[in-house]
Amino acid sequence: MTLKKKRVKLEDIARKLNISIATVSRALDKNPRVKLSTREKVFKEAKSMGYMPNQIAKSLSSGKTNIIGVIIPRYDEPFFIEVCRGIDRYARQHNYKILISSSRNSFEFERENLISFERGLVDGIILSPTHETETFTHIKSIIKKGIPVVLFDNIREEVSGADHVLIEDDKASFTAVEFLIKKDKKRIAFIGGIKEKKVFQDRYKGYLDAMKKYNIPVYDELILHCDSLDREFEDAEIREFFNGISITPDAIFTCTDNYGLLTMKTLLKAGYKIPEDVSVIGFGDLGLGEVFVPSMTCITQPSFEMGQKVAELLIDQFNEPNDVNHRKKVVKLKTELILREST
Amino acid sequence: MTLKKKRVKLEDIARKLNISIATVSRALDKNPRVKLSTREKVFKEAKSMGYMPNQIAKSLSSGKTNIIGVIIPRYDEPFFIEVCRGIDRYARQHNYKILISSSRNSFEFERENLISFERGLVDGIILSPTHETETFTHIKSIIKKGIPVVLFDNIREEVSGADHVLIEDDKASFTAVEFLIKKDKKRIAFIGGIKEKKVFQDRYKGYLDAMKKYNIPVYDELILHCDSLDREFEDAEIREFFNGISITPDAIFTCTDNYGLLTMKTLLKAGYKIPEDVSVIGFGDLGLGEVFVPSMTCITQPSFEMGQKVAELLIDQFNEPNDVNHRKKVVKLKTELILREST
């Protein structure tokens, strides 16, 4: 049985070369204060001994971990994954790693995750609040401790008090619905998500605004606010909705790619033709809408870019003076309506 | 301008209460060596001062970070995300966090990531090798240093030398193809992925084995090994393939959900009826196959469970004596064929 060998540390190199730890440390740092020939000796020895710096010790000493904590409501939503990709890309370019946690759509978990990040493992935090998140005291308390925080998506602006990035949900859905109206649709259904979630409220608002502006009647019957938190059940919810309505819509605006696809599926199965009988629009555009037959018209969300922007704001904070009351930055990203076969 | 306050540490509590740091530390640990009344005092003070233990200092002192490093070939593949979810679930239950990196399908990045994990930030590593990964010396060198490693998916068993978890790819695809044959299909096309990747080799093997066993002719023309590394181009590749063939297949076995969906899309657009004219089978089953119209028959990969299993193996290693030469464990997970409308 071979036991694992101990890591080699600065001290080992120092002893071997008969110099001090400080010199070894500085040599490996390429600090010009140590003679070139010594530096070279140290490098050579470090390599031959298989030296690897200890990140933890470094962090303790420097007070920086170069880790960014990320809290998202769930993993199984392409939007969040895409944002994380964006964060990761930007972070890596700036020598940071990211540590992702899911709050599983629960305020309690969100708080717990946040608290666990308070233990100094991360230099800053990126968070997308759950729909349950109504108060922001937990976030503010983190900020007050001087830990940089950036929020994205689903923010109630009035209360956040932190840098954040979002898309113009109301405008985006207004545009989509307006497009349907201009295509002469009269019975436009709306399929949204849990009412508590800010993004869905905004998307609903955009729908109502457009309907109002063009004087199109809004039928309560044609409005569904899905509230399944689990993907598995969304399907059933949408099926039931269509079973229950007496007015046949000629267009459907949905607040999610998944809702859009499930809607199309349900309608196709029921024998409707898309877009001849009904038009369908989705929201998000993360790949599936394009593959489906017919392909789905979508609002694109610049998810990857959102991630990059969020990371940028955070890393900017790292480099700013430690002013707790600095002016909060808000970035709004633009969306676009991508036309496909479903309209 | 309000400056951020310094973190409160054990020393601060100790000073305030006029006791030693050691006692505070043990009190917070609920160590019975310190008097109950003292413990209570300490807890109260810690709370009122807003004490949060410093994870980094703890790690340095204990030699454990409670972080698991995970390296996957890419983020934008639901399979890997699902595995990560499984890892995360199991890890959290055992008080570990996970740090995910993508090797972006490049051996070089894989190595770099691995090296960065050698710096003591993680207690162990979970890795899914890229298709470029032919030698395992970088992995072995990590293992030799005593860092626990577990691999999953896409392993060349003969060379890995580490615990690993995989599915029986050849068996799975054999089953799928056999099913098609028993449905009396005669011209069965195969759409696989990059030839260098072990999982695709195995899935191809399963196809060939089944064809051979039942004496079905294999047409080279009906075989495609996609080699786009980027999702965007897979579509074009598959379209071209179908444009180029002169034999019309009556069934298509594809090695990926995405290939399956793209295939269905292409066929539907070309006017074929599924499953009347052609049957299609996918591989993976991560949600989309069920939504598509017609829904797609798939081989299920127990991705989430795979993640959990991988994490379990790793955490088991943490608790084993430090035997570098311990007998490697290999876990094979079962797949299933889920029948849907596309066959």
Added chain:
DNA sequence: TACAATAATACAAACGTTTGCATTTTTTTA
């Protein structure tokens, strides 16, 4: 060849914990 100026290196404290062992305090016992 002595002395300053400069270059190279070493010492030791600090980062915030944990923990073995020593010391002090309290309780028990005779």
Added chain:
DNA sequence: TAAAAAAATGCAAACGTTTGTATTATTGTA
């Protein structure tokens, strides 16, 4: 009521770095 036993606390080293300052070695200058 003093000694022994048990309980509570404190001291200091350790974890592996970084870094300000002190020290030593090497040059250059007159």
